[in-house]
Amino acid sequence: MAHSQGKRRRLVADIVRQGRLQHPLFRLRSGQQLLAALAAVSALMFAAPGAALASNAAGKTAKTSGSVHKEKTRAKGPAANARSTARAGAAGRPSSAKEAKEARSAKSRKAGTAVVAAAATSATAARTTRKPAPAGAIQEASNAEARLIAVYEMFGRGQTRPALAKARDLVRDYPNFQLAQLVYGDLLAAQLPPSNSLPDTASIAKMRGNPAMAELHEESKRRLQALRDRPPANTVPSQFLALSTRSRYAIAVDASRSRLYLFENSDKGLKLTADYYISVGKAGTDKVTEGDARTPLGVYYITSSLDPKSLKDFYGAGALPINYPNPYDVRRGKTGGGIWLHGTPPQQFARAPLASDGCVVMANPDLRQLLRKVQIGATPVVTARSLQWISQPQAEKESQSITSAINGWKDARASGNEAQLKKFYLPDFQRSSKKSNEGISVVDDEVKYAQGKRVQLKDMSYLHWKDGDDTMVVTFGEVFEGEKSGRSRRQYWLRQGTDWKLFHEEILG
């Protein structure tokens, strides 16, 4: 009965109209409107991998032809796929070409300022040695960060709802992860209609304009960048020319990326096992004087591990002091001290990229990983403005000159030729040792110590540090013929012209 069916429909229509749809549907949101709104308003545009990478690429392409090549090579990698899908998703399924255009231009406008700046910081490092990232551009990161990145990726693919759900879980588990809160807020705000009538829209707009947001955006950008631009396969930071297996781990900090890389060391060489977001000094890096709120740059060793119970809450899960100022720093008149790797206070999961008084700050779960692994006195910590990554053959090549210098030093000592041995020392050479050796001529002491015996140097480590000067921190043990052990030394060498000269030595035991 078509007729009564029509009426039945009307019955239902009345129900719908009067019972359920009491308000006009002005704010009915469909998927496409949602995404368009998102593209227009969301601060996530800074953070979304698609946006970051796309604009990164754009920035580089504009810069040099070299980076055009890089962009091309990367296009083969998985990161490129992520990018193109992200781009499609973020611009995403807009209902009209106009909206798509608006979305894209909104994106590039924002990216134009923030992202390119960051790209420029790391570009110097990236340009020289960077190769396409190995497969799996997003590596396993600390749990909270990995989950945050998963939210970005979902968002980038246009999966706004799942992204929102994951972000909600993340802030539930890590309520003090401020960047996660920001992302959650952005995803929620992206669901709102473009209207100013909600009681909270004013406060949202106000908070978006808060200068502290910039720090969170920066944190987001750096986390993403570090996870997208992975160190090339089979490379190590250029400071690690050689590392004895007595150091089971090594740490390298790249301040430009706000990243700490942890390597496991074995007879097969250094292998990157994890990396973590970190914060450095409020005033950046290159510490010179006490109180300058900068993080020192150089090669250091962990000198102790402080019991968290003895520390203020502020330092979180623990603290690992390093030997700043090292002899090279002292030689150059640098001052200050108390540079630690430490955790975060209870109310903050992570801190801004530039936040400390010079320490390197990590999230507590990340620091705990580190605490389990470091060896006091044996785990090197490189802190660099921006790490350069080199291959094993290149590291061997670069260690040739210091190797021959040390062999020369060893041979001169063995031959008892004081004049020849003296050439290896700078006039202001200093030795520090557990035993007092004041008033002892080092050359004299060395010759007596060696007594013309054949000696084998073992467990060689070369840490190369190059800024204005070219320095090498060499750690080794020596074993005299017929004996089981000898001194363990850490020597600081400075290159003068083509020659390496000793300016400091520590007798470790």
Next chain:
Amino acid sequence: MPKSPRPRARFSFSPTVRALLLAAATCGAALPALAAIEHEEVDKLMQAGKLDEAMAKAEAYLKDKPRDPQMRFLKGVIQLDTGKRNEAIAAFTQLTLDAPELPEPYNNLAVIYASQNQFDKARAALESAIRTNPSYATAQENLGDVYARLASQAYSKALQLDQNNTAVQPKLAVIRTLFTPTPPGAKPTALIAAAPAPAPVAKAAPAPAPAPVAPPPAKVAAAPAPVAAAPKPPETAPAPAPAPAPAASATANAEVESAVRAWASAWASQDMDRYLAAYGPDFTPAGGQSRKNWEEDRRARIVGKSSISVNIENLAIKVDGQNATARFRQIYRADNLNVSSRKTLEMQRSGNQWHIRKESVGG
């Protein structure tokens, strides 16, 4: 012109409607009381503020029919109105379990949670409401408010700001009844129309001549086959005596049409004075809002837009003496929004002016 059913042509089943039909079918047994006079009486008592009386009546009714969702819902609203939040939560929660296809109980749970600052619970409830009925506008709007509050909270956590300084509590809209009583005259017709037996009125109704302004029906073929809902037993509702409408004059139709178009144009040009003047003095905003609040709300929603366009399609006007009903498809675009929906304006004549008495979506 009699109160003829609108030509079917102009009415295709939205998924929502179909879902509803299904819901009505599946819980048909539980919802025989669509029109029960008691519901209306309780609702009237509530509107009159006689909450105790309303409660007594609701409880008496529930003694007989303890599972009746409409009355249980009304009771929940009374509990809410009388500040018995926990009881209201229990009532609405039980309704979401017994009749999960109804969005209203979820919505009202959300209202309570939000008033307790439990915005995440409010969000979850509203998302359930919308899952149940995606085009459920009140829940959508409430969800917008809740998202805004959650976003604001997340931002202040991101910035580690003191959260106590967030000012006004978002005020979510309570749904007052599951199925609001329809204006006099309308419901009985609908009810009888629902009856499987050919109702006298339906018989008497001549085949509807297309309304003068209406474009030729085009959607007949496109209309999906309606869900075969179980025929409802005819209600005992008083048989209506539909007063045959006086023949609608073409002039009245034209007047109404021009009033509707003027209303749309005032809206589109964001001319608030003209827009609000289109609504008569006895206009009642939906959702129990006061006229003043409604005007403020409208002002905020309209003036803030960078541009608005309101197009009217398939306008069908039915004049009945001093009253008229204009039904049409409203295509609303503002900024990034683009919403097409059915709209019904009930108009009333005063002098040679037509004013809006009731505005509703759907139909």
